[in-house]
Amino acid sequence: xxxxxxxxxxxxxxxxxxxxxxxxxxxxxxxxxxxxxxxxxxxxxxxxxxxxxxxxxxxxxxxxxxxxxxxxxxxxxxxxxxxxxxxxxxxxxxxxxxxxxxxxxxxxxxxxxxxxxxxxxxxxxxxxxxxxxxxxxxxxxxxxxxxxxxxxxxxxxxxxxxxxxxxxxxxxxxxxxxxxxxxxxxxxxxxxxxxxxxxxxxxxxxxxxxxxxxxxxxxxxxxxxxxxxxxxxxxxxxxxxxxxxxxxxxxxxxxxxxxxxxxxxxxxxxxxxxxxxxxxxxxxxxxxxxxxxxxxxxxxxxxxxxxxxxxxxxxxxxxxxxxxxxxxxxxxxxxxxxxxxxxxxxxxxxxxxxxxxxxxxxxxxxxxxxxxxxxxxxxxxxxxxxxxxxxxxxxxxxxxxxxxxxxxxxxxxxxxxxxxxxxxxxxxxxxxxxxxx
Numbered sequence: 001x002x003x004x005x006x007x008x009x010x011x012x013x014x015x016x017x018x019x020x021x022x023x024x025x026x027x028x029x030x031x032x033x034x035x036x037x038x039x040x041x042x043x044x045x046x047x048x049x050x051x052x053x054x055x056x057x058x059x060x061x062x063x064x065x066x067x068x069x070x071x072x073x074x075x076x077x078x079x080x081x082x083x084x085x086x087x088x089x090x091x092x093x094x095x096x097x098x099x100x101x102x103x104x105x106x107x108x109x110x111x112x113x114x115x116x117x118x119x120x121x122x123x124x125x126x127x128x129x130x131x132x133x134x135x136x137x138x139x140x141x142x143x144x145x146x147x148x149x150x151x152x153x154x155x156x157x158x159x160x161x162x163x164x165x166x167x168x169x170x171x172x173x174x175x176x177x178x179x180x181x182x183x184x185x186x187x188x189x190x191x192x193x194x195x196x197x198x199x200x201x202x203x204x205x206x207x208x209x210x211x212x213x214x215x216x217x218x219x220x221x222x223x224x225x226x227x228x229x230x231x232x233x234x235x236x237x238x239x240x241x242x243x244x245x246x247x248x249x250x251x252x253x254x255x256x257x258x259x260x261x262x263x264x265x266x267x268x269x270x271x272x273x274x275x276x277x278x279x280x281x282x283x284x285x286x287x288x289x290x291x292x293x294x295x296x297x298x299x300x301x302x303x304x305x306x307x308x309x310x311x312x313x314x315x316x317x318x319x320x321x322x323x324x325x326x327x328x329x330x331x332x333x334x335x336x337x338x339x340x341x342x343x344x345x346x347x348x349x350x351x352x353x354x355x356x357x358x359x360x361x362x363x364x365x366x367x368x369x370x371x372x373x374x375x376x377x378x379x380x381x382x383x384x385x386x387x388x389x390x391x392x393x394x395x396x397x398x399x400x401x402x403x404x405x406x407x408x409x410x411x412x413x414x415x416x417x418x419x420x421x422x423x424x425x426x427x428x429x430x431x432x433x434x435x436x437x
Contacts, residue, residue, distance in 0.1 A: 042254045048245045049087075049238065049262025051189040054269055057235030058192055059199070059307065060371055061270050062277025063287035068228030069218035072274065075225075075232055080267040082410045083236040083383055087259040090239055090387040091246050096394040101247075105240045105382070112390035124381045125240045126322065130357070131374040132237070133318040136311035137361035138370060139288070140164050143308040147301065158362045164312060165358035171316045172323070172350040188313050191306040193269065199289055200272050202299040207280035215282035227372050227428075229413060230421030231287070234375025235270060236263070239382045241321075287367060319357065323350045369428040376421030384414030 065072035093108045094101050102108055109121030141161035148154050155163075207215065221228075246255045277289045286292045290303035323346070327333070332345035364370055388407050397404065 041250065042258050045245055045249050045255065045258035046262045046265075047189075048248075049242075049259055050265050052241050052245070053236060053238040053263065054189055054192050054266045057231070057237070057371070057375070058196060058266075058269055058273050059288035059290065060231050061235060061274035062199075062281065062285040062289045062292075064228040064231035065274050065278035066281075066283045066285040067221060067224035067231070069221045069224075070278075071220045071225070072228055072232070072278070073271075075229055076267065076270060076274065078409075078413065079229075079232045079236055080263060082406075082413070084260050084263050085406065085410070086239060086383050086387040087242055087263065088256045089391040090242055091252075091255050091259075093387065093390050093394055094243055094246070102243075104243050105386075108390050109386065112393040117390070120381075121386055124378050124386065126325075128237065128240060128374070128378040128382060129318050129322040129325075130360070131370075131378060133315040134357045134360035134364070135367065135370050135374060136315050136318075137161055137164060137357055138365055138367050140308050140311045140315075141361060142365070142367065143304045147304055147308075157365060161358050161361040164315075165354045165361075168312070168316055168319070169351060169354055172319060172354065173347060188310040191310040194306045195290065195303045195310075196269050196273050198299050198303045199293075200276050202293055202297075203276050203280035203289070206294060215280070215284070217278070217282050226376070226416055226420035227424045229417040230372045230376035230380065230425065232375070233379040233383055233417050233421075234371055236266070236383050237375070237379040239387065287371065315357070319350070319353050323353050326353075364429070366429060366432045369425050369432060373422060373425035373429065376417055376425055380414045380417035380421065384410050385418065388414075 061072070061076070068075065090105075090108070093111070096102070096108075096111055102111060105125050106118050106122045109117035109119075111117075113120075138161070141157045141164060144160040144164070145155065145157040207213075242259070245258075246252060249255060249258070273289065277285055277292070281289075281292045284292065288307065290300050290307070293300040293303070326349055327346060330345070330349070332342055332349065334342040336342075337345060388410050392407065
């Protein structure tokens with residue numbers, strides 16, 4: 001049985017048991033229970049999922065295989081299945097109360113476990129919103145420093161981080177909502193695909209060009225399993241944006257098809273990067289993988305340029321998401337404060353956000369360990385743990401045995417990745433700091 005039919009049959013069985021707790025599968029009832037849904041199509045949701053999920057994590061997967069061996073293939077397949085399941089049940093949790101729709105990830109945590117659930121979900125959510133753009137700022141400043149190191153525009157990585165952060169204040173001030181900057185996600189997805197195709201083509205060519213170079217592959221590296229899982233989990237991050245993507249759908253019942261297709265597309269890109277990259281460089285594969293390509297060659301330069309464009313465009317999306325939520329919490333709006341005070345309030349929040357991101361990027365410049373830490377701590381919780389725990393709490397454990405087993409496996413991998421992956425990432429960061437001291 002394929003994964004799509006598995007989840008389809010599961011949803012049909014649960015709809016019969018829970019009646020109106022879930023979204024009905026026919027258009028007539030979907031229109032009745034649209035809860036203010038938008039006018040987006042299935043294709044719109046599909047492209048949003050691809051744009052949000054496919055990103056810099058793609059280029060870290062060969063290094064994840066270098067940490068865990070060819071076992072990474074199985075981990076990647078499991079992570080895909082678990083991410084699809086998680087994305088489907090997360091949206092089901094939004095409709096846990098008949099006639100109501102919860103607004104976001106944090107409210108799901110509150111509905112399931114009260115204020116402790118809200119606090120934990122909010123913590124992971126905001127760490128993700130801060131960690132990802134800080135990581136992207138690290139990559140952008142490192143790439144700019146490398147690309148321009150032998151030109152008249154040569155500057156230190158720290159100065160580039162400050163310049164990029166200051167430049168991004170322009171879109172942060174100009175755009176008031178996420179709808180106005182979604183085009184940046186589309187451009188980011190295109191640049192990611194360009195980088196993937198460069199790796200697919202160039203890494204095997206580089207491997208065959210140097211037959212004398214010893215390439216070591218391992219079947220399984222158990223000590224590197226948590227770190228590999230953390231990097232792969234980072235590649236499937238995006239759950240905290242799914243409630244907003246689903247809310248834009250005209251027909252909410254199409255969500256499960258959109259998230260399945262979107263994550264399947266991302267996984268195909270991941271295999272296209274991970275397998276050729278690991279086959280070509282073995283345990284010497286770096287993160288991001290284009291750092292393993294020959295220095296100064298056109299392929300590496302183009303890959304760095306397109307990924308720099310991607311991360312610079314992605315930073316305002318995350319930063320604006322955090323700023324909007326903080327502004328809503330502080331009630332910074334024109335109706336209450338007037339246009340001038342509301343603008344000044346937004347400017348203060350968004351400037352402070354970019355300052356904090358720049359500080360993080362300057363003082364934590366280690367891309368691979370930083371990505372592993374975010375993947376382990378935030379994404380393992382947001383993708384593998386919170387949706388499953390909340391769904392079991394809100395809808396009970398009375399479900400098919402194979403689904404309970406799948407939930408158990410998902411929770412097990414989530415705990416292993418979260419605890420041991422974070423431990424390994426922190427140890428690696430400590431080692432880097434000690435080497436630079």
